Amino acid sequence: MSDTFFSGAPHWTWFIIPYFFIGGLAGGAYFLAALLDWFGRPDDRPVVRTGYDVAAVGAILSGLLLTIDLGQPLRFWHMLFQSANFPAIMFKGWSPISFGAWGILLFGLFAVLSALGARAEEGRLQMPALRAVGGMVRGGVAKLVAGIGGLIGLFIAGYTGILLSVTNRPIWADSPWLGALFVASGVSTGAATLILLSPRRGATERSLGWLSSFDARALVVELIVLIAFIVSLGSVNRVWVSVWGLLLLVGVVWFGILAPLRMHARRQPLASAAKLVLVGGFLLRLATMLASEGIDRYRVAVGL
Amino acid sequence: MPEPMGFFTDTTVCIGCKACEVACKEWNQLPARNGGVGELSGDSYDNTRKLDGIHWRHVRFIEQFKGPYDGRWLMMSDVCKHCVQAGCLEVCPTGAIIRTEFDTVVIQSDVCNGCRACIAACPFGVIDINPVSGTAQKCTLCYDRLKVGLEPACSKACPTDSIQFGAIAELRTRAHKRVDQLKAQGVKAELYGADPQGALGGLNSFYLLVDEPEVYGLPRHPQLPSRHLAKSSTFSAASAAVLGVLALVGLRKRRMDEMGGGGGGGGAGGQN
């Protein structure tokens, strides 16, 4: 039996699962938007602008979800500064929850700057203060902000999986692949979100076509990593003989990966495939989190 | 600087009286579960069942019965192991978990923000949230009592000296003698966590067991959570790099296609 079965569940459930999903897609969307900002064409701008908005809103929602989930929400800043020694920084480079807290803060900062810059570009900022900030994020500065922010976006998509691996819980700490899986899922759900939202901002067929073909590739990567993840679990795989296994197989693999891949291949409507990818991405977080959360150490100890 | 202090728990003399559980609750003013209304486990005479935020001591009953006349009870008073290399302390992002001058591991309740990373990091399932404080809590090895030269409430209350408190070096010597004594009587006795070269640099609360560790709900090879950090980060970075390259290749292909065949723009119109 894996030694992970003797640890306790941290009750990371109804705020953390949505956070993992939203953080992942926001990070993925920012990364793709930044990529198009750097290497795309002028007609990709609607996708770029949508990506920055998704990232900014996602970052704010992520911060809120994480804070509400704390047992003492007003002490959220204890993760950033030493509470007894303010303003000394609190940072542990070996603890994903610690460096992740800084990651979220930076992600939010860059995402909001990029989003303000994009809104200023469209002339959609009314408040003078915001207009002034947005006006500064243009040209080379905007590219630099997006470049760094996009990389932080990739980090945000993946660090949550690393965080789970750096525990002693069943499934999470039994495989080193969760971070890689969440990166792939984050980027593919980010692409799906952009496919769904950017037409409203005037995205062109060409941009959407690229997003769709990239999403198909990301789904293939996700499937390969998912297989590596399952293989690496070895005997722990017996935990999937449960409703969570069914969810993983039907919800994630079939509806979330294979069905949208088939739709992409057949050039079926983009939005339907994108919606399935989003559902699959959410169910991936749900299944991997709750399958482990449900394992109670004292029941394991008495052989139940 | 005081010597490293801790517990040696000789499970062979535990009678399951739960005096330690009660003494711990009383000294640390821990609330009752379920508002004090009794909850029966239904499958054991042990109704506490596990360590958590309001049970910092738990007397585990292991009921090994093959038939009505063939069986034995094993009893073990479980507690935080005050690991020399503590997983909880390693991950805690607020610095709430500290190592004291007695080499014990303590959570500062006024610093903890209830993120619960320590719960998942502890290999032994020791920590949980105390619903009254909203913070993570566990045994402090009676830090407040140690500071004024008192012994912890649990070991003080233990009527059989199953829980022994003292300097770790002395406790280890005593534990080895007891193992030899039991082995001479034909009892299969082993120490768990007494080896400073062993798992987690040794446990400052270690045990004498007469069955496999798993039987007592203890992992055979407890490890630090950070063991996966480098590998997991490398795989994640590799996955990110592959996706980045795929995206760039896709953009390049699109540009080449457009240069070759003249790309079409146009509004998104009927996307759906």
Ligand code: SF4
């Ligand atoms: S037993 Fe668990 S809670 Fe106690 S010090 Fe070790 S890791 Fe921390």
Ligand code: SF4
């Ligand atoms: S719950 Fe408290 S003690 Fe545990 S890791 Fe979080 S801040 Fe630290």
